[in-house]
Amino acid sequence: MKTAGMSFECETGNYHTFCPISCVAWLYQKIEDSFFLVVGTKTCGYFLQNALGVTIFAEPRYAMAELEEGDISAQLNDQKELEKICLQIKNNRSPSVIVWIGTCTTEIVKMDLEGIAPKVEKQIGIPIVVARANGLDYAFTQGEDTVLAAMVHRCPEYDSLIEEEKSQQSEIHTNSKNKSTSHQLVLFGSLPSNVASELNLELKRQSISVSGWLPSQKYNELPKLGYKVYVCGVNPFLSRTATTLMRRRKCQLIGAPFPIGPDGHMLGLRKFVRFLIKTNGLKERENQLWKNVEDYTRIINGKSIFFMGDNLLEISLARFLIRCGMIVYEIGIPYMDRRYQAAELLLLQSTCKEMNSPLPRIVEKPDNYGQVQRIQELKPHLAITGMAHANPLEARDIDTKWSVEFTFAQIHGFSNVRAILELVTRPLRRSKGNLNLVFPSLSKQTKI
Ligand code: SF4
Secondary structure, eight states, X not given: OOOTTOEEEEOOXXXXXXXXXXXXXXXXXXXXXXEEEEEEOHHHHHHHHHHTGGGGGSOOSEEEEEOOHHHHTTOSOHHHHHHHHHHHHXXXXXXXXXXXEEOHHHHHTTOXXXXXXXXXXXXXXXXXXXXXXXXXXOOTTHHHHHHHHHHHTTSOBOOHHHHHHHHHHHHHHHOOOOGGGGOEEEEESOOOHHHHHHHHHHHHHXXXXXXXXXXXXXXXXXXXXXXXXXXXXXXXXXXXXXXXXXXXXXXXXXXXOOSBHHHHHHHHHHHHGGGSSOOSSHHHHHHHHHHHTHHHHHHHTTOEEEEOOSSSOHHHHHHHHHHTTOEEEEEEESOOOTTTTHHHHHHHHHHHHHHTOOOOEEEXXXXXXHHHHHHHHHOXXXXXXXXXXXXXXXXXXXXXXXXXXXXXXXXXSGGGHHHHHHHHHHHHHHHTTTHHHHOTTSOGGGGO
């Protein structure tokens, strides 16, 4: 990959982020018949309880299996204890799958969750998927990556021989020149259903049907995988899932920018439809969208931004904001898979060139202490940061936006472009309250 001129740095990894077990918050809602069991300590429980806020009062389909002294010192039998809890879950909630989330403690005491799971699965008759979404190895959104990578093994096999025969027969009958019908395309990444349907529709307009999503709405509807199945990620933090899909299930990965912002979405779609002869009016749609959000882009045009980095969405967001006219000083990111994000990095590079903007510094495993000092020196108009630094920076006259909102808000596809800009511009408009008078079309929420 040509990333000449791009500077990648790696710091100490002393930064704030959410623990990856937080992925249960959105995954249990996405996979409607699942149950997530976090096997950890009170620390994990406190974190979940606080981070997930009011959802804990809505009888969510996740729970903690809290380890006791006896578990740690191996006086209790792990298998029996987990079996007891899973039976209780089966009786109370009857899920189609139970996902065990391993934590720091299960790693440190070397609890063999992968070894125990098949035995418990046999006993209780419900599939058990094991994901090690612990804070020792991963950051925030990577929790989803570990769960999806584990689920890849549970997807049914796509029998290319049978399917090819079928498509050959249909080609003889219809004499169709449209090869896209013989391609299987599976998209991976958990998106809210309405956003997923929008992407399905976009692709359908280009005569491509999506054969499945990982994760699916129901566990029993997991997509078929195998050789000749094309896969494409919709989120930048799914590199482990991508590798598992390629290595274990022999799928063909389409490396495309992620569908965040009209530019990324459009290029992604173009990559999907590379088997076809032409795209149907995508460029026009992209131009129209840029026009529709001019009220927002005018606010941020020429402003500078600093990403402290905690959720791996940073490269895609920075690329989109540079295209909107912003200057990005630094992109902090917990983990950078240059192969999986290759298309995104190339787009970032070409966007900087096109917009005549300096290439931002990319800092992997950032050191928050050093970053705060750099923020004080550079004085960006906006810092995208976690809750730990937001208020202290605000007190020092730096406008901030909570990074976690980008994970939970809907930011994918054409229809959510305004949502991203709404988030980014909110603190800027709040600090310059009168801007809402100039742009009355903007959201009323910001007038607080
Ligand atoms: S970092 Fe480790 S101990 Fe802390 S909440 Fe996450 S899994 Fe639990």
